[in-house]
Amino acid sequence: MKLKGAILVLSGPSGAGKSSLYKKLAQEFPNHYFSISSTTRQKREGEIHGVHYNFISKDEFEAGINNGEFLEWARVHNNYYGTSKAQVIQALEEDKLVVFDIDVQGQINLKKAFPRHTTSVFVTTPNKSILQERLGGRGSDGDSVIQTRLKNALDEVKSLPNYDYLIINESLDEATSKLLCIARSAFCKASLYELESFLQNWEK
Ligand code: ADP
Numbered sequence: 001m002k003l004k005g006a007i008l009v010l011s012g013p014s015g016a017g018k019s020s021l022y023k024k025l026a027q028e029f030p031n032h033y034f035s036i037s038s039t040t041r042q043k044r045e046g047e048i049h050g051v052h053y054n055f056i057s058k059d060e061f062e063a064g065i066n067n068g069e070f071l072e073w074a075r076v077h078n079n080y081y082g083t084s085k086a087q088v089i090q091a092l093e094e095d096k097l098v099v100f101d102i103d104v105q106g107q108i109n110l111k112k113a114f115p116r117h118t119t120s121v122f123v124t125t126p127n128k129s130i131l132q133e134r135l136g137g138r139g140s141d142g143d144s145v146i147q148t149r150l151k152n153a154l155d156e157v158k159s160l161p162n163y164d165y166l167i168i169n170e171s172l173d174e175a176t177s178k179l180l181c182i183a184r185s186a187f188c189k190a191s192l193y194e195l196e197s198f199l200q201n202w203e204k
C-alpha cells in the first residue's frame with residue numbers, strides 16, 4: 001500500500017489558536033482532510049457533530065478502544081479524545097494533506113504510526129497571560145474549565161522540543177503565513193518517497 005499524502009499535526013495549549021489557523025489553512029488547501037476526532041467531552045456552542053468532533057458517550061468510546069478502531073487515543077482534561085484509523089488511511093491514499101489537531105501524547109503516537117509522513121507543529125501564544133485572555137475571550141468555557149486548561153498549558157509547552165516547528169501565534173496573519181509554508185514543505189519531505197519505486201522511475 002502506497003500512502004502518498006502528508007500528515008500535518010497541530011498541537012498546543014487550548015486557546016493558542018489551532019482552530020483559527022486551521023480555518024485559514026483549509027481555504028488554501030482544498031485537497032486536505034481534517035481528521036475528525038471522537039470525544040466524550042460536552043459539545044460547545046456552535047460545534048457540530050461530525051464536523052468539529054464526533055461527540056460520543058464514554059461507553060461508545062471504550063468499545064471503540066476495545067475494538068481497535070483508534071489510531072491513537074488519550075485522556076485530556078478528564079475526557080477521552082481519539083483518532084479513527086480508516087478515514088486517515090484513505091485520505092493518505094488519495095494524496096491529501098491530512099491535518100490533525102491533537103494533544104502532545106497523540107502527536108507522539110501518530111509519529112510512531114506514520115514516521116515518514118508526519119510533520120508536527122506546536123502552536124502557542126507568546127505567554128500565559130495572553131492565553132488566559134484568549135480563553136476568556138472565546139467565551140466557550142466556564143471559569144473552572146479555563147483554570148484546568150491553564151494548569152495543563154505549562155506541561156504542554158514543555159513538550160515543545162518534540163515538535164518539528166514552532167509557531168508563536170501573536171499576529172494571526174503572520175502565524176497563518178508560517179503555517180502555509182510548513183504545510184507546503186510537508187509534501188517535500190524526502191522521507192515521503194519510497195526509495196525503490198523512486199529509483200525505478202528515475203532510471204527510466
Ligand atoms: P484553539 O483551537 O487552539 O483552542 P482557538 O483558535 O479557538 O484556539 O483560539 C482561541 C481564541 O483566540 C479564539 O477566540 C480566537 O478567535 C482567538 N485568537 C486566535 N488567534 C488569535 C490571534 N493571533 N490574536 C488574537 N486572538 C486570536
Ligand code: 5GP
Pocket residue numbers: 010011012013014037038041072073074076077081082083101102103104105106107
Ligand atoms: P478541545 O476540548 O479544546 O477541543 O481539545 C482539548 C485537547 O484535546 C486539545 O489539546 C486537542 O489538541 C486534543 N485533541 C483533540 N482531538 C484529539 C485526538 O483525537 N487525540 C488526541 N490525543 N488529542 C486530541
